[in-house]
Amino acid sequence: MLESFDPVLLARIQFAFTVSFHIIFPAFSIGLASYLAVVLSLHTITGREVFMDIFRYWVKIFAIAFGMGVVSGITMSYQFGTNWSVFSDKTGPILGPLMAYEVLSAFFLEAGFLGIMLFGRKKVGPTLHLIATWVVAIGTVGSAFWILSVNSWMHTPAGFEINDAGQFVATDWWAAVFNPSFPYRLVHMVLAAYLTTAFIVGGVGAFHLLRNRSNAGARMMFSMAMWMAAIVTPIQIMAGDLHGVNTLEHQPAKIAAMEGHFETNSDGAMPLYLFGIPDMEAGEMKYGVSIPYLGSIILDHSLDGEIQGLSEFPREDWPNVGIVFWSFRVMVGLGFAMLGIGLWALWARYRGTLYESTWLHRASVAMGPMGFVAVLAGWITTEVGRQPFTVYGLLRTSDSVSPVAVEAVGTSLVAFIVVYFILFGAGTFYIVRLMGKEPSPWDLDEPAHQPIRSAGVTPVQALEGQRGPDPAGTPAE
Incomplete structure (x- = not known):
């Protein structure tokens, strides 16, 4: 039965499955590490015990999420040698050192101070404990820096040449690290991690406020999360716009797929499709609901900007338009839903009903996990939009796969699915149980x-x- 499957497709599905699990945990741990550093700093500055209560509540959850992120990352990287050995050989001279820098600088920083952050407050004292917590937070952002540099280079390769063996070799490390899309993608991803954490924290706080409006820890968590939603979401939307303009410059076919734009609008302004069914075979958008001019305004910042359609590119270089089109709309739609929650919370705060607004709390609980959905949708948009290349425009995915039998890839894929759902399902269940426990003062808890x-x-x-x-x-x- 497996002989009828394409080994390249199975290898892609396996990598997509493992990376989807992996991205959830770092996105949470990046934001949560910074949140823990902030609340611990506020405790040090103000002396208010509610901040220590919050720190102790979330640090246990952080430890589990961090551990699951490490395990899922190791499993994901293992596939570079099994399923993508050709890709590893050709890009190794550039991507190998960048991945090593992440381990030597950022991950060692996180791992080296994590024990002090989790268990060392009584042994090293409050000051060194606070420093260790900030070092872990900086380390998580440092990991994001190097990983996104690697991934961005695959989208907008720079600072390299191809040697006689067909390998990509660095000629300018500064250009390779700070490739054209990297600054935009770094800002966009770090802000996404902060918003993901904010809505998890806000959702948990809202859940406990629905049970007990007087709980000091829940009130503080919800208030801080709603400030983050109101302030950071508009910044993220602006960062996303800049990222989109950069993508239009370097990956125009991806933008055309994101917009469901098959033909170049040479005879007028480009509309923005809100919904529709992209038909790749016919090369048209069916049942499209669009807003005139808005596509040109968003992408070209003009009323009559001309945007390349997919017909300008060879059909074999098209990404899967349906997946990219809809995943992009899921991400954007959730972004504006987050903005709506932030503005709603600002209005409730102004009216003095932030902790009494039942419907706001219910909406916040519902929005709690949506940051993860938005992150996954964004990564699907980015990675599927890069297809059919692993290194955009230079190395095709079909030329990157290992010469492995389809049975081997299929068997390992099934094994990954079973093991992941058992192990990470159990870890996620335990995290949810911890979140369901009401925040309590530290002298009651221990x-x-x-x-x-x-x-x-x-x-x-x-x-x-x-x-x-x-x-x-x-x-x-």
Whole structure:
């Protein structure tokens, strides 16, 4: 049965499956590491224990997400040797050193200070613990820097020559690292990671506010997340616009696929298709719902900008238009939904109902995981839009695959699916269980390991996790 499948297609499906799992965890850990550094800094500056409560709540979740990201990354990179050995051989002189820089600089930084961040507060003191937390946060962004440099080079290769063996060899490392699309993609991805984390934090905070509006930790988490949504989402939309203009310059066929634009608009302004069914065989958009002029305004920033259609490119160089067209719309649609939540929260904050608005909290819970969906949709748009090349315009995907039997690829794909859903399903289930636990003050959560802040607490009460009566003689909240 497997003999009827294309080994290149199976290898692509396997890599897409593993990278889709992998991107979820780094996107979360990048944003969550920075969030933990911020709340720990606020605790140091203000002395407010609610920030320490939040830190302790999320640091456990961060540890699990970080671990699953490492494991999924190792599995993903393993495929370069099994399924994509030709690609590894041809691009190794450039991509190999860049990946090594990520390990030597960023990942070692994260791994070296992670233990202090998780377990070392009592041993090294608050100041060094705060420094270690910031180092981990910087390390996660550093990892994103190098990984996105690698991926961006595959989209907009620069600073290289091809030697007699057909390998890409660097002639200018600065040009290779800071290739034309890299700055735009780095900003876009890091902001996406921050927004993904913000909506997870906001969704968890909103979930607990629906249960208990007086919970201090939930209120603070929700407030901080909504500030992030209101401030960063417009910046992300502007960054996405700049990224799109850069893509139009260097990968015009991808933009044509994203817009479902088959013909060059040489006789007028380009419309923006909101919806439709791209028909690659007929080379047209069927049942399209469009807004006149808006395509030219967005892409060329003019009323009559001419944008190349897919008909300008050889048909064998077209990406899968249907996938790229719809994944792009999922990403953009969720981006504007995030903006709507941020603006709604600003209005509720202005009216003084941020913590009492039930429908805002319900909407925030529903939007909680949508950052992951938007990240996946964005990566699908980017990577499928690069096809049929692994190195855009220079190395075709069909020429990059290893000479492996279709049975081997099919068997490993099935094994990956089974193992991933068991292991990562269990890890995700545990993370969700931790999120379902209400944020609690630190002396209630770990009474045997922390000093007691509340007055009138006996040793027995401390061991039992009780605060005892407050100075006024009423039970503490």
